[in-house]
Amino acid sequence: MLSVAEAIQQRRSIRSFKSDPVSEEMILQMLEAARLAPSASNQQPWRFVVVTDSEEKRGLRQICFDQAFIEEAPVVFAACIDRSAYSREAYRRRYQEFIDTGVELSGRFTDPEIQRIIDSIPEPDPRSVVAPATANTYIATEHLVLMATALGLGSCWVGAIMDQGAIKALLGLPENIIVVALVAVGYPKSVPPPRPRLSLEEILLRPLPQTGAT
Numbered sequence: 001m002l003s004v005a006e007a008i009q010q011r012r013s014i015r016s017f018k019s020d021p022v023s024e025e026m027i028l029q030m031l032e033a034a035r036l037a038p039s040a041s042n043q044q045p046w047r048f049v050v051v052t053d054s055e056e057k058r059g060l061r062q063i064c065f066d067q068a069f070i071e072e073a074p075v076v077f078a079a080c081i082d083r084s085a086y087s088r089e090a091y092r093r094r095y096q097e098f099i100d101t102g103v104e105l106s107g108r109f110t111d112p113e114i115q116r117i118i119d120s121i122p123e124p125d126p127r128s129v130v131a132p133a134t135a136n137t138y139i140a141t142e143h144l145v146l147m148a149t150a151l152g153l154g155s156c157w158v159g160a161i162m163d164q165g166a167i168k169a170l171l172g173l174p175e176n177i178i179v180v181a182l183v184a185v186g187y188p189k190s191v192p193p194p195r196p197r198l199s200l201e202e203i204l205l206r207p208l209p210q211t212g213a214t
């Protein structure tokens, strides 16, 4: 298996797959990588659907701008957010876990009154949780993608979901779930060269400080 650094360097978006199936063991390894991702307040809003059925993959292709590789990939993960992960009750539970497992918190989070403070926060508007839930779910999804690379698999993110209602109906998902991306996974037919990136200078907003370390 590749190291994290190797997987980061070698990952490419792969849009053409061999027909060889992906083993259940590998699927579980990718899901495990997603499960272990960090998230704000440990809310873990991600949920996944694993799609291998040809009819379902054809439906996903249609909903996602007719991108053929979605149907061609032996396995497609639908990365979803669960809006109920952001209920006050869920937040309270996550915080209690921090206390019960002795997680070292900092600042105002160490306040013994924190549970009371949490209780005083209004129940969040379901619309306001979509952006943070998506950000956190994208972190877990990239874990899954890097594990795919580490296992010798190719993958491609798909954010181009045309119709949320249609994709939820296709996958039989309830009201509180939103599909935020797909990841098509399989053995690559070929691995292309790296795609262009901005230079270090372009992404650094000010010069690198001296760290003092040698």
Ligand SMILES: Cc1cc2nc3c(=O)[nH]c(=O)nc-3n(C[C@H](O)[C@H](O)[C@H](O)COP(=O)(O)O)c2cc1C
Residues within 6 Å of the ligand: 011, 012, 013, 014, 015, 067, 156, 157, 158, 159, 160, 181, 194, 195
């Ligand atoms: C959130 C997200 C959504 C994406 N959606 C699509 C997509 O719908 N179709 C596609 O072919 N590639 C999609 N991509 C892949 C990007 O086009 C690709 O990562 C980028 O061009 C850089 O190429 P590389 O991944 O090979 O380094 C998406 C990537 C991300 C992170």
